Amino acid sequence: MSSVPEPSAELLQRAGAVRMAAVSLGQTSDLQRAQALNAMADALAEAAEAIVAANREDLDRSAAEGLAPALMARLKLNETKLAGAIEGVRKVAALPDPLGSRQLHRELDEGLVLERLTVPLGVVGVIFEARPDAVMQIASLAIRSGNGAILKGGSEARCTNEAVMQALQQGLSRSEVSPNALALLTTRQESLALLRLDGLVDLIIPRGSNELVRFIQDNTRIPVLGHADGICHLYVDAAADVGQAVRVAIDSKTQYPAACNAIETLLVHESVAKAFLSAAIPAFAQAGVSLRGDAASQSIGVAEAATEEDWQTEYLDLILAVRVVSDLDVALDHIRRYGSRHTDAIVTGDSAVADRFTSAVDSSGVYLNCSTRFADGFRYGFGAEVGISTQTLPPRGPVGLEGLVTYRYRLRGDGHIAADYAAGTRQFSHRDLPL
Missing domain, CATH: 3.40.605.10 (Aldehyde Dehydrogenase; Chain A, domain 1)
Known part of the structure; x- marks a missing residue:
């Protein structure tokens, strides 16, 4: 100091x-x-x-x-x-x-x-x-x-x-x-x-x-x-509704990109990657978002290559890293490795996958089929927030x-002393009363 x-x-x-x-x-x-x-x-x-x-x-x-x-x-x-x-x-x-x-x-x-x-x-x-x-x-x-x-x-x-x-x-x-x-x-x-x-x-x-x-x-x-970082993820699962996933992804990135609850990385299951990215890439382009992807996402149309640094970066800007993953486990491993425990979301119609994702991701907010931009005290009904803790x-x-x-604990007695209980002349009742 x-x-x-x-x-x-x-x-x-x-x-x-x-x-x-x-x-x-x-x-x-x-x-x-x-x-x-x-x-x-x-x-x-x-x-x-x-x-x-x-x-x-x-x-x-x-x-x-x-x-x-x-x-x-x-x-x-x-x-x-x-x-x-x-x-x-x-x-x-x-x-x-x-x-x-x-x-x-x-x-x-x-x-x-x-x-x-x-x-x-x-x-x-x-x-x-x-x-x-x-x-x-x-x-x-x-x-x-x-x-x-x-x-x-x-x-x-x-x-x-x-x-x-x-x-x-x-x-x-x-x-x-x-x-x-x-x-x-x-x-x-x-x-x-x-x-x-x-x-x-x-x-x-x-x-x-x-x-x-x-x-x-x-x-x-x-x-x-x-919290130090807001590296938030959205995972588009194999069972995702493509139209819904595009809407959620666009909002999560572009509604206010400078916010800590905007997504910085998009993870997409390989079985839905072509359908999703074919619809999402032009939507992101229209919103002014620059995409940086792995080799699999580049083969589908993402223009720029992502580096290791991109998975670790909080852009706070219209830049989004994209990775195609083989299954849920790979998505979870990626979030565990690079996430900041702020807010992470999944889009899926499979309740078993949803339950596993929401229980396995250790973040302060874990969302299903909705935008990460809801991570906000006002939107939670708190009126406002002093900050977000991860x-x-x-x-x-x-x-x-x-x-x-x-x-604060407040104890009211009438001349009670601890010695009486140590000597066994009085006994604790420990009886809960109405709040």
């Missing part, structure tokens, strides 16, 4: 303010937090013109600096996209309260009752690239779940992020939640120093490139939740409110 600077006095003060606000926020009622989110949404709507103008400034500057097309796509926040993000804030406000949920209610003995209740994590630090809509998603989920949030967006979105944060804090100022519950960092020095705020920050969530995630994981003592420990997949709470 020698490359990570110590936090400045100013950053420590700001993080401390977020921490204090989070303590108060964790004591608020469901209604107070929901009202705070609706006030945030109102303020965003009022500031929509200024936010879109700030985004145009970021887009113009980033285009002049040669920002990659995939990041430019993520950076764009027009009126329609902003309206959708604001609606997402309101949807989070309408979700059930994630706090105070009783997960365990057990009588240990007469008058000695144990409960397990959901509580906030505390303060989350989120570092992301080129996604100004992420500011709204993360802020709404954090406030709704009773957590403070320190956010650091990429420099390419600086103007947009500042305009969005100003509106969010303006909205909070009209509610019973302190605006200090949210903070925006603007410099690289601050984002690096954030990694040293153990004791003030409880969880780091990176949203960005493989390099960003790996760097954060290697340079902080704070727990990290996230780790095996929970939370996994799109992380919404449930990923931002932990639990």
Whole structure:
């Protein structure tokens, strides 16, 4: 961690303010937090013109600096996209309260009752690239779940992020939640120093490139939740409906190619390869997708040859690697070798094959006969997401409110002491009570 600077006095003060606000926020009622989110949404709507103008400034500057097309796509926040993000804030406000949920209610003995209740994590630090809509998603989920949030967006979105944060804090100022519950960092020095705020920050969530995630994981003592790669696969099985498979493949790649849930590799069973690729190749060409294939797929019409590197690449662009496989086992082996445990899908009409695929693929999302683009917190009904986790420990997949709470054991007694049970003068009943 020698490359990570110590936090400045100013950053420590700001993080401390977020921490204090989070303590108060964790004591608020469901209604107070929901009202705070609706006030945030109102303020965003009022500031929509200024936010879109700030985004145009970021887009113009980033285009002049040669920002990659995939990041430019993520950076764009027009009126329609902003309206959708604001609606997402309101949807989070309408979700059930994630706090105070009783997960365990057990009588240990007469008058000695144990409960397990959901509580906030505390303060989350989120570092992301080129996604100004992420500011709204993360802020709404954090406030709704009773957590403070320190956010650091990429420099390419600086103007947009500042305009969005100003509106969010303006909205909070009209509610019973302190605006200090949210903070925006603007410099690289601050984002690096954030990694040293153990004791003030409880969880780091990176949203960005493989390099960003790996760097954060290697340079902080704070727990990290996230995913490094989004190498998603679609397997077209021998029993696939060709028309359905083409539709799913096109959507999985082209609906938003810059997203981490877009497919990067297409696996096709050899018995259906000719029929499928004959229909899919012109459809991909019309959508502007460049295909890179193995020898078998090239013999059917894929123009470019794929290399070993293509199976390991998250393009985030209109490029797709194609491989023809002899059977399901080869497809599963390919996904195990090259996949990132993000989202993988199969198109098939064979229920036995479907069951085997969905049980054998160890990814956070495994889909049958539908697009990988559904791997999203909003589409899951979470209102929004703070990110997608590909780790095996929970939370996994799109992380919404449930990923931002932990639990606390609360035990109520009446003068009970452990010595009585050690001596055998009292016995545990361990009787479960209604939740």
